[in-house]
Amino acid sequence: MVLRRRMTAGRPFGNMATMPLRATVSLLMAVVVLASSVPVRASGATTTRLDQAYAISATLDVDAGRLDAVEELEITNRSASAIDHLNLSVVPRALGYLTLGEVSVDGEPTATEWTTGINLRVPLDLARGDTARVRIRFALEVDRAPDAFTARTSRDNGVLSFGQWFPIVSTEHDVYGIGDPQISFTADVIRLDLTTTTELPTSAVACPGLLEATGTTWVCESTDVRDFSFVVNPRFRLTQRDVDGVDLRVYAETVDGAATAALAEQALIGMSEAFGAYPWPDLVLAEIGSGGGFSMEYPRMIHLTRDKVADTYVVYHEVAHQWFYGQLGNDQQREPWLDEGFADFSARYLMGIGENQCSTRPVDSEVFAWPADATTGGDWTSCDGYFHAVFYRGTEFISAVRAAMGDDAFFSAMRGWVARNRFGFVRGDLLLGRLQAATDADLSPIFAGYLADDTITLPKSASTVRRGG
Numbered sequence: 089m090v091l092r093r094r095m096t097a098g099r100p101f102g103n104m105a106t107m108p109l110r111a112t113v114s115l116l117m118a119v120v121v122l123a124s125s126v127p128v129r130a131s132g133a134t135t136t137r138l139d140q141a142y143a144i145s146a147t148l149d150v151d152a153g154r155l156d157a158v159e160e161l162e163i164t165n166r167s168a169s170a171i172d173h174l175n176l177s178v179v180p181r182a183l184g185y186l187t188l189g190e191v192s193v194d195g196e197p198t199a200t201e202w203t204t205g206i207n208l209r210v211p212l213d214l215a216r217g218d219t220a221r222v223r224i225r226f227a228l229e230v231d232r233a234p235d236a237f238t239a240r241t242s243r244d245n246g247v248l249s250f251g252q253w254f255p256i257v258s259t260e261h262d263v264y265g266i267g268d269p270q271i272s273f274t275a276d277v278i279r280l281d282l283t284t285t286t287e288l289p290t291s292a293v294a295c296p297g298l299l300e301a302t303g304t305t306w307v308c309e310s311t312d313v314r315d316f317s318f319v320v321n322p323r324f325r326l327t328q329r330d331v332d333g334v335d336l337r338v339y340a341e342t343v344d345g346a347a348t349a350a351l352a353e354q355a356l357i358g359m360s361e362a363f364g365a366y367p368w369p370d371l372v373l374a375e376i377g378s379g380g381g382f383s384m385e386y387p388r389m390i391h392l393t394r395d396k397v398a399d400t401y402v403v404y405h406e407v408a409h410q411w412f413y414g415q416l417g418n419d420q421q422r423e424p425w426l427d428e429g430f431a432d433f434s435a436r437y438l439m440g441i442g443e444n445q446c447s448t449r450p451v452d453s454e455v456f457a458w459p460a461d462a463t464t465g466g467d468w469t470s471c472d473g474y475f476h477a478v479f480y481r482g483t484e485f486i487s488a489v490r491a492a493m494g495d496d497a498f499f500s501a502m503r504g505w506v507a508r509n510r511f512g513f514v515r516g517d518l519l520l521g522r523l524q525a526a527t528d529a530d531l532s533p534i535f536a537g538y539l540a541d542d543t544i545t546l547p548k549s550a551s552t553v554r555r556g557g
């Protein structure tokens with residue numbers, strides 16, 4: 089994807105005062121010819137520096153796998169200039185589940201446009217500091233997802249999981265079969281009012297921020313999160329425990345949730361000690377219907393596949409994502425090592441095991457370094473694949489940095505990094521700069537040995553937390 093830049097109306101003529109008249113006329117003619125022969129679409133201005141609040145009302149027919157939803161999204165422009173459109177990521181479109189209904193802005197129906205497989209462009213005029221209300225009607229007819237997407241939005245063995253399921257503010261990007269396809273930014277609040285067409289046990293809906301559960305309605309409200317997911321299974325059994333004030337809830341069908349809860353508790357405590365306190369009031373883990381595929385992280389919520397629901401590494405890895413992804417966002421397509429490398433490192437650190445990798449690829453490879461289709465394919469598992477390079481070699485790299493810095497300096501720097509950027513969006517060069525600034529050891533040979541781009545940006549004294557990119 090190429091980021092579009094706004095071309096201001098004045099820019100092509102900006103240097104004319106210094107040009108000879110003939111050159112000016114030639115340029116004008118060239119512009120006129122270009123304008124009349126090539127239908128160039130205005131590229132427009134947008135931002136992800138927005139306050140966001142979502143309220144979604146939805147009706148779910150569990151047997152049919154159908155969700156009818158109305159999303160109310162309130163955004164306030166916190167960027168330095170006016171914007172003329174909003175980019176919303178809608179992953180279910182790539183899976184063939186989506187029917188998009190009317191979209192309105194401040195009560196006026198508006199014509200939207202798909203600019204990638206998942207990017208819905210919503211025109212609006214929003215000056216700096218102004219607020220708009222976007223209303224989106226949509227329906228999902230959920231089916232069994234391709235392997236890499238089974239723990240996102242899918243229906244399997246009578247379980248419905250909803251992950252990356254609603255239109256959400258994003259960068260303009262496309263879906264991709266390797267890695268995580270959705271880049272999102274912290275919202276003030278995401279609220280779901282869910283009604284089911286049949287009465288279910290109150291424990292049938294697993295969601296973070298559960299406020300109400302009647303058997304036909306569930307209200308879930310999650311604050312300071314960059315996404316929101318939920319899982320529905322009428323056969324769920326709930327295991328609940330308190331972990332230093334965090335309400336830990338495990339929803340499982342095929343295993344006793346106590347084993348999963350014990351693992352999640354260990355990971356919550358270990359991660360909090362290593363990287364700083366868990367910032368939310370609850371953490372939910374839910375078993376999905378698929379046995380295969382990959383488990384998935386969402387803020388305050390984890391979707392576990394059936395074959396991994398009590399797997400130590402997977403539970404630790406997904407809990408670690410509550411820090412690296414949940415609290416610290418990043419571009420998971422361009423710099424997946426920032427979330428996956430650290431989740432793998434954290435899981436192995438908590439387990440006391442090292443990495444075992446056979447990759448020669450740079451740790452900071454983009455997901456696009458591996459050919460894949462939109463929602464399928466790609467080499468995830470070979471020595472030359474995604475896991476070995478980004479996850480396991482990522483751990484080897486982070487472990488080398490940790491060894492060079494020493495544990496006190498490394499974990500102290502990481503806790504500072506997390507605290508400084510909590511609920512924000514981070515970049516690799518800034519992290520490398522933070523780590524280098526926290527030690528007298530020269531980390532540059534390690535950076536050069538593992539990374540294709542070992543650029544570091546040293547911290548300024550007055551860094552600020554940014555919510556958008």
Ligand SMILES: [Zn+2]
Nearest residue numbers: 405409428431
């Ligand atoms: Zn992961």
